[in-house]
Amino acid sequence: MKSIGVFDSGVGGLTVVRELIRQLPCEDIVYFGDTARVPYGIKSKETIIRFSIENILLLLKQDVKMICVACNTASSVALPVIRNHFRVPVVGVISPGVKEAVYATQNKRIGVIGTRGTISSRAYEIEIKRLDPGISVTAFSCPLFVPFAEEGWLQGKTVTEVARTYLAPLKKAGVDTVILGCTHYPLLKPVIKKIMGERIKLIDSAKQVALEVKNILSAEGSLNRKRKGKQRFFVSDNPEWFSGLAKRFLGQNVKNAKKVNNV
Amino acid sequence: MKSIGVFDSGVGGLTVVRELIRQLPCEDIVYFGDTARVPYGIKSKETIIRFSIENILLLLKQDVKMICVACNTASSVALPVIRNHFRVPVVGVISPGVKEAVYATQNKRIGVIGTRGTISSRAYEIEIKRLDPGISVTAFSCPLFVPFAEEGWLQGKTVTEVARTYLAPLKKAGVDTVILGCTHYPLLKPVIKKIMGERIKLIDSAKQVALEVKNILSAEGSLNRKRKGKQRFFVSDNPEWFSGLAKRFLGQNVKNAKKVNNV
Numbered sequence: 001m002k003s004i005g006v007f008d009s010g011v012g013g014l015t016v017v018r019e020l021i022r023q024l025p026c027e028d029i030v031y032f033g034d035t036a037r038v039p040y041g042i043k044s045k046e047t048i049i050r051f052s053i054e055n056i057l058l059l060l061k062q063d064v065k066m067i068c069v070a071c072n073t074a075s076s077v078a079l080p081v082i083r084n085h086f087r088v089p090v091v092g093v094i095s096p097g098v099k100e101a102v103y104a105t106q107n108k109r110i111g112v113i114g115t116r117g118t119i120s121s122r123a124y125e126i127e128i129k130r131l132d133p134g135i136s137v138t139a140f141s142c143p144l145f146v147p148f149a150e151e152g153w154l155q156g157k158t159v160t161e162v163a164r165t166y167l168a169p170l171k172k173a174g175v176d177t178v179i180l181g182c183t184h185y186p187l188l189k190p191v192i193k194k195i196m197g198e199r200i201k202l203i204d205s206a207k208q209v210a211l212e213v214k215n216i217l218s219a220e221g222s223l224n225r226k227r228k229g230k231q232r233f234f235v236s237d238n239p240e241w242f243s244g245l246a247k248r249f250l251g252q253n254v255k256n257a258k259k260v261n262n263v
Numbered sequence: 264m265k266s267i268g269v270f271d272s273g274v275g276g277l278t279v280v281r282e283l284i285r286q287l288p289c290e291d292i293v294y295f296g297d298t299a300r301v302p303y304g305i306k307s308k309e310t311i312i313r314f315s316i317e318n319i320l321l322l323l324k325q326d327v328k329m330i331c332v333a334c335n336t337a338s339s340v341a342l343p344v345i346r347n348h349f350r351v352p353v354v355g356v357i358s359p360g361v362k363e364a365v366y367a368t369q370n371k372r373i374g375v376i377g378t379r380g381t382i383s384s385r386a387y388e389i390e391i392k393r394l395d396p397g398i399s400v401t402a403f404s405c406p407l408f409v410p411f412a413e414e415g416w417l418q419g420k421t422v423t424e425v426a427r428t429y430l431a432p433l434k435k436a437g438v439d440t441v442i443l444g445c446t447h448y449p450l451l452k453p454v455i456k457k458i459m460g461e462r463i464k465l466i467d468s469a470k471q472v473a474l475e476v477k478n479i480l481s482a483e484g485s486l487n488r489k490r491k492g493k494q495r496f497f498v499s500d501n502p503e504w505f506s507g508l509a510k511r512f513l514g515q516n517v518k519n520a521k522k523v524n525n526v
Contacts, residue, residue, distance in 0.1 A: 035306070042301075042501070042504065044501045047499075047500045144407075147406065147409075158428075161424070237307050
């Protein structure tokens with residue numbers, strides 16, 4: 001039975017795994033977190049492409065039937081190249097998130113937040129405009145959100161103050177929908193709501209990504225339906241650190257994270 | 264004319280280069296910042312050792328006469344192994360900082376702050392106790408300080424609040440001296456002083472490191488005295504990002520940062 005391969009720069013992609021387990025409970029999942037080179041958000045396009053290709057080669061050795069790039073930075077920057085290189089179907093997180101946001105907005109003003117790499121790629125903006133050129137997009141990077149999420153500083157006046165600063169331009173633009181363009185940001189939903197107001201729609205692409213994975217496997221006739229799926233977790237460094245953080249993102253413990261060399 | 268080789272995980276080590284230029288203006292310096300794999304502070308001992316060895320091999324190709332490990336995490340974790348492997352003299356940042364702190368403290372209570380890797384290695388504590396077992400050491404990691412320094416959030420209520428939380432145990436312990444055990448932290452001196460009080464002695468090891476480098480070259484008779492030294496900068500990723508941040512750490516612009524592959 002072939003697995004779904006998922007990679008991210010670190011732990012954030014586990015929010016996608018969580019949703020895959022929920023929607024596709026019979027599928028086996030192989031996850032790779034590139035914890036030796038995390039984070040990707042500040043790195044160059046060329047380097048992110050190289051890392052992504054290496055990660056996919058590693059997953060292909062685990063006999064996967066498709067790849068899910070559960071990292072916004074890698075999806076924004078590397079997806080077109082990856083799709084050119086590999087035969088296996090590849091799903092990123094950008095297009096699923098955009099579909100949901102375009103559906104959700106009522107005033108046609110969407111905000112996007114993400115890492116510096118994601119925002120400067122303009123991948124979200126381009127995809128939104130492709131679906132609906134009439135939508136205005138306000139996109140800003142929030143570099144301190146990842147360290148705050150990883151450190152578990154999810155509420156209190158400090159993170160609120162940081163969020164207030166970062167989100168000011170989105171508030172000013174009057175967006176009614178915000179794409180959380182980084183797999184770490186769902187952890188900060190409460191503080192983002194506090195700043196943006198209770199009625200703001202926060203789009204976390206994980207659900208939509210899982211739905212897209214389901215559609216592809218279904219179209220290819222390779223969905224599993226028989227037995228409960230298993231998950232395996234690989235990291236390029238620090239399996240203990242990964243396991244320690246995993247619960248916050250996956251909603252369950254990871255006991256069997258295994259260190260492998262991807263370079 | 265052989266150069267002094269300096270490496271760090273990213274830009275922080277430039278605070279050491281700044282001091283080397285000041286104290287040894289005739290020396291050529293080759294700097295390598297491992298920006299493709301930055302940061303090191305959250306990574307495992309094994310991985311930090313591997314990265315450090317690769318960085319040194321890269322510097323050795325540039326014909327260096329000694330190596331300065333301008334990264335607290337790499338110095339804490341990898342120095343003994345590195346010294347075993349290589350013939351070239353290697354200076355880290357731990358022992359020079361400790362010497363200065365032990366000299367500076369009057370109440371024999373020293374605080375140490377650094378990355379998680381540095382603090383959990385207990386390298387500072389062990390070195391302090393070796394020089395003076397009567398000194399009490401209070402050591403804590405401050406993981407958010409690096410992102411704050413790199414983002415340039417060096418003052419204001421947010422970073423003050425973060426510093427207040429991190430430094431509370433040092434204040435409680437009544438330390439009169441704090442070792443800034445991370446090359447990013449000197450940028451946060453004003454806010455650390457604000458929390459710890461104006462009379463606190465903040466030890467930034469760069470000066471002492473440069474002095475140690477001078478002593479070694481002097482003892483080996485390989486000091487240069489003739490002409491103004493040159494600096495060359497190599498990074499494993501993102502020369503623009505590096506150059507953009509460099510001025511904050513080096514005190515002058517870096518125009519010629521060159522990308523090289525270290526893996």
